[in-house]
Amino acid sequence: MAKPHEGPYPERIEPFDLATILPQLEHPEQLELLGRLSPSRVAETLGHLRPEEQYRILHHLPEAVARAVLNEMPSDDVADLLLALHARQRAQLLDWLPDDYREKVVALMSYPENTAGSLATVGYIAVREYWTADEALGHVRKVGREADVVYYVYVLDALGRLVGVTSLRDVILAAPGTPVRDLMKTNVIQVQADTDQEELTRLVQRYDLMALPVVDSGGRMVGVVTVDDVLDVIEEETTEDVHRMAAVEPVAEPYLEASLVTLFRKRVVWLLVLFVAGAFTSTVLRHFEEFLSKVVALALFIPLLIGTGGNAGSQAASLVTRALAVGEVGTRDVARIIWRESRLGLALGLALGAIGIVRAAILGVESDIALTVGASQVVIVAWASVVGATLPVIGRRLGADPAIFSPPLVTTAVDGVGLIIYFEIARYMLGL
Amino acid sequence: MAKPHEGPYPERIEPFDLATILPQLEHPEQLELLGRLSPSRVAETLGHLRPEEQYRILHHLPEAVARAVLNEMPSDDVADLLLALHARQRAQLLDWLPDDYREKVVALMSYPENTAGSLATVGYIAVREYWTADEALGHVRKVGREADVVYYVYVLDALGRLVGVTSLRDVILAAPGTPVRDLMKTNVIQVQADTDQEELTRLVQRYDLMALPVVDSGGRMVGVVTVDDVLDVIEEETTEDVHRMAAVEPVAEPYLEASLVTLFRKRVVWLLVLFVAGAFTSTVLRHFEEFLSKVVALALFIPLLIGTGGNAGSQAASLVTRALAVGEVGTRDVARIIWRESRLGLALGLALGAIGIVRAAILGVESDIALTVGASQVVIVAWASVVGATLPVIGRRLGADPAIFSPPLVTTAVDGVGLIIYFEIARYMLGL
Numbered sequence: 001m002a003k004p005h006e007g008p009y010p011e012r013i014e015p016f017d018l019a020t021i022l023p024q025l026e027h028p029e030q031l032e033l034l035g036r037l038s039p040s041r042v043a044e045t046l047g048h049l050r051p052e053e054q055y056r057i058l059h060h061l062p063e064a065v066a067r068a069v070l071n072e073m074p075s076d077d078v079a080d081l082l083l084a085l086h087a088r089q090r091a092q093l094l095d096w097l098p099d100d101y102r103e104k105v106v107a108l109m110s111y112p113e114n115t116a117g118s119l120a121t122v123g124y125i126a127v128r129e130y131w132t133a134d135e136a137l138g139h140v141r142k143v144g145r146e147a148d149v150v151y152y153v154y155v156l157d158a159l160g161r162l163v164g165v166t167s168l169r170d171v172i173l174a175a176p177g178t179p180v181r182d183l184m185k186t187n188v189i190q191v192q193a194d195t196d197q198e199e200l201t202r203l204v205q206r207y208d209l210m211a212l213p214v215v216d217s218g219g220r221m222v223g224v225v226t227v228d229d230v231l232d233v234i235e236e237e238t239t240e241d242v243h244r245m246a247a248v249e250p251v252a253e254p255y256l257e258a259s260l261v262t263l264f265r266k267r268v269v270w271l272l273v274l275f276v277a278g279a280f281t282s283t284v285l286r287h288f289e290e291f292l293s294k295v296v297a298l299a300l301f302i303p304l305l306i307g308t309g310g311n312a313g314s315q316a317a318s319l320v321t322r323a324l325a326v327g328e329v330g331t332r333d334v335a336r337i338i339w340r341e342s343r344l345g346l347a348l349g350l351a352l353g354a355i356g357i358v359r360a361a362i363l364g365v366e367s368d369i370a371l372t373v374g375a376s377q378v379v380i381v382a383w384a385s386v387v388g389a390t391l392p393v394i395g396r397r398l399g400a401d402p403a404i405f406s407p408p409l410v411t412t413a414v415d416g417v418g419l420i421i422y423f424e425i426a427r428y429m430l431g432l
Numbered sequence: 433m434a435k436p437h438e439g440p441y442p443e444r445i446e447p448f449d450l451a452t453i454l455p456q457l458e459h460p461e462q463l464e465l466l467g468r469l470s471p472s473r474v475a476e477t478l479g480h481l482r483p484e485e486q487y488r489i490l491h492h493l494p495e496a497v498a499r500a501v502l503n504e505m506p507s508d509d510v511a512d513l514l515l516a517l518h519a520r521q522r523a524q525l526l527d528w529l530p531d532d533y534r535e536k537v538v539a540l541m542s543y544p545e546n547t548a549g550s551l552a553t554v555g556y557i558a559v560r561e562y563w564t565a566d567e568a569l570g571h572v573r574k575v576g577r578e579a580d581v582v583y584y585v586y587v588l589d590a591l592g593r594l595v596g597v598t599s600l601r602d603v604i605l606a607a608p609g610t611p612v613r614d615l616m617k618t619n620v621i622q623v624q625a626d627t628d629q630e631e632l633t634r635l636v637q638r639y640d641l642m643a644l645p646v647v648d649s650g651g652r653m654v655g656v657v658t659v660d661d662v663l664d665v666i667e668e669e670t671t672e673d674v675h676r677m678a679a680v681e682p683v684a685e686p687y688l689e690a691s692l693v694t695l696f697r698k699r700v701v702w703l704l705v706l707f708v709a710g711a712f713t714s715t716v717l718r719h720f721e722e723f724l725s726k727v728v729a730l731a732l733f734i735p736l737l738i739g740t741g742g743n744a745g746s747q748a749a750s751l752v753t754r755a756l757a758v759g760e761v762g763t764r765d766v767a768r769i770i771w772r773e774s775r776l777g778l779a780l781g782l783a784l785g786a787i788g789i790v791r792a793a794i795l796g797v798e799s800d801i802a803l804t805v806g807a808s809q810v811v812i813v814a815w816a817s818v819v820g821a822t823l824p825v826i827g828r829r830l831g832a833d834p835a836i837f838s839p840p841l842v843t844t845a846v847d848g849v850g851l852i853i854y855f856e857i858a859r860y861m862l863g864l
Binding site for chain 1: 569576638667680714
């Protein structure tokens with residue numbers, strides 16, 4: 001054997017980089033490049049491509065090579081690939097897998113997307129609790145080349161139930177005759193196969209794990225989710241949150257590859273919802289139309305006042321949304337949050353109200369209008385801060401994703417009342 | 433030895449959970465609980481607390497125990513703790529470390545926050561390339577108990593320069609006499625100690641690493657950053673981005689623990705910037721004041737029209753910002769982005785313009801005003817989409833963090849011109 005890392009030159013290129021290059025090459029070039037790699041290297045490279053691209057490449061490789069590559073791919077990748085194919089293509093690839101492996105892959109395919117089961121690979125190492133450390137190490141030596149995870153060694157009983165976990169380190173450091181039973185930890189951090197992937201990432205982050213075992217409802221081992229899959233899930237979930245934070249339904253495809261129809265649908269939904277909610281501002285202004293026609297100067301400050309209110313509300317909402325997401329606050333803290341935001345909102349409002357008066361004075365409006373602008377700014381900012389901070393907490397309590405309390409939504413939610421505040425203060429100050 | 437995981441009952445509780453419980457206990461209870469744990473378990477638990485809390489606990493433990501715990505802590509945690517202390521406390525703790533370890537920790541302390549060097553631990557395993565696999569495994573057995581990372585084995589030359597890396601798996605699977613030279617990979621993915629932590633997380637994500645070696649400018653090994661630290665960095669960076677996306681300067685402290693003064697400062701900065709930029713809307717409206725006084729009904733739709741424009745611009749901005757962040761698009765794609773957004777913006781504008789006309793009709797305004805509202809909505813949404821998508825690209829080219837192109841900023845940027853579009857179209861349609 002020897003030199004596993006020192007093959008011909010493409011073998012030294014990182015799989016991620018190969019995957020970046022591959023789609024830029026013509027077919028014969030792709031085959032020429034892949035032909036210089038070991039099947040396990042090709043499998044790793046395919047792991048960075050999307051299922052359709054994986055299939056296109058497998059399809060063009062000589063069948064013997066394609067079979068070898070498929071058998072080297074982690075079982076979660078194989079399951080994802082098969083799920084993306086048409087029935088006939090799927091049957092062909094399934095046919096290439098050895099019987100026992102095929103069974104496991106088919107089992108993984110039954111778990112819905114975004115669950116722990118769909119992310120799990122069966123390439124873990126299992127030992128029995130009555131084995132010695134030496135026997136366990138011998139087993140690792142036998143199956144380690146094929147495994148996707150070797151640093152944890154899982155202990156299963158005769159029925160395949162997960163009863164403990166130990167690490168390759170502990171196996172190596174133990175005296176050879178030590179039974180695995182004495183090396184294993186029995187309260188294993190694990191998840192059910194139908195656990196949502198977001199919950200799973202939280203466990204890996206908290207408990208500093210490199211892999212998390214997945215079991216079925218009977219406690220039988222299904223597979224393990226590795227930390228690199230967790231990193232991918234985090235990237236995916238962050239993208240969803242960033243999209244939601246700007247009132248876009250999450251778009252799964254890369255921006256330049258998503259069809260215009262998809263982008264249109266993901267955006268128009270929220271634009272329409274916000275338009276309908278925002279239409280309340282026209283109703284409010286209609287109500288004050290006569291008043292406005294007497295003092296047109298009031299109109300000059302409408303965008304500025306409600307814009308600032310929206311900004312203050314958005315700030316409060318996103319601070320609280322993030323604090324909820326990482327578990328710094330819970331719904332039980334709602335009173336403390338309101339108390340903080342009332343004081344903060346008032347302080348921020350006073351600062352902005354002061355420069356609001358200056359701004360109005362510069363425009364040369366009458367002094368009672370300038371004072372109206374200043375006073376309204378104080379109240380609007382304070383009010384928007386409290387509302388912005390409270391909405392995500394209420395949303396969480398109702399079971400909604402707090403990320404939907406985006407700046408656009410918060411802004412829309414506070415605009416109408418902001419206008420009422422402005423005109424009521426104006427009515428009072430101007431004595432109309 | 434035996435049973436490392438089966439000590440007295442608190443030993444079976446996860447460090448993360450112990451760290452959650454500890455701050456809720458009184459001092460004597462804390463000491464009683466910690467007294468039942470091994471020093472390495474206490475060290476792991478402290479790793480989940482902040483430096484001030486770590487010190488408070490170390491300070492109250494019997495000195496011999498505290499020394500042992502400190503020596504079990506990963507060196508990056510020790511460096512962070514020491515940096516947070518006053519000179520006298522720091523001197524005391526430094527005194528508890530063995531000479532050679534102290535030197536390494538002091539070296540780590542010299543790297544600025546948020547760099548790879550500040551995250552690195554010196555608890556890695558180093559071997560020489562002329563050792564055999566068997567010698568390397570023997571070395572792992574000798575030092576593995578103390579190490580923070582055992583699944584990678586780093587190969588250093590006589591000067592401490594990183595020349596290769598291999599895995600514990602390859603060492604175990606190799607024939608005993610195989611020289612390490614034949615097992616190692618020489619093009620090691622590595623970072624300089626002053627590399628920004630964001631760049632570091634990108635490498636770990638791309639190349640599916642569990643630890644990333646950090647070297648100094650001479651190529652000498654400084655330490656390794658482990659994937660659990662990378663997960664913490666990602667959480668921290670995501671918090672920063674979420675805050676920036678709502679125009680808040682990133683707040684490092686948990687929401688309920690940050691002082692009101694801190695929260696005020698982090699928020700008022702952006703509110704003032706946006707206020708000043710938004711004040712342009714008053715100038716625009718002042719320009720059209722006479723016109724507005726003749727047709728007050730136009731004012732009814734100001735918040736709705738520019739609000740929708742802001743929403744459309746925010747959507748485009750955040751799609752492009754995220755695509756830039758994950759590398760799906762680059763600044764070279766600016767023409768394609770503008771071309772996509774022109775068409776999308778027009779389609780979205782037509783949809784919203786149509787319901788804008790309906791909304792105006794419901795309010796019972798004259799038909800030429802309703803048509804003005806509809807036409808303006810088309811142009812404003814199209815224009816805002818293009819501007820929103822372009823700003824992050826321009827920002828990236830100028831070296832700014834695209835996350836600052838938040839919905840509040842984009843909304844403010846498009847409001848003024850939105851008003852000009854509205855009133856110019858009105859002037860044309862109403863023939864004034």
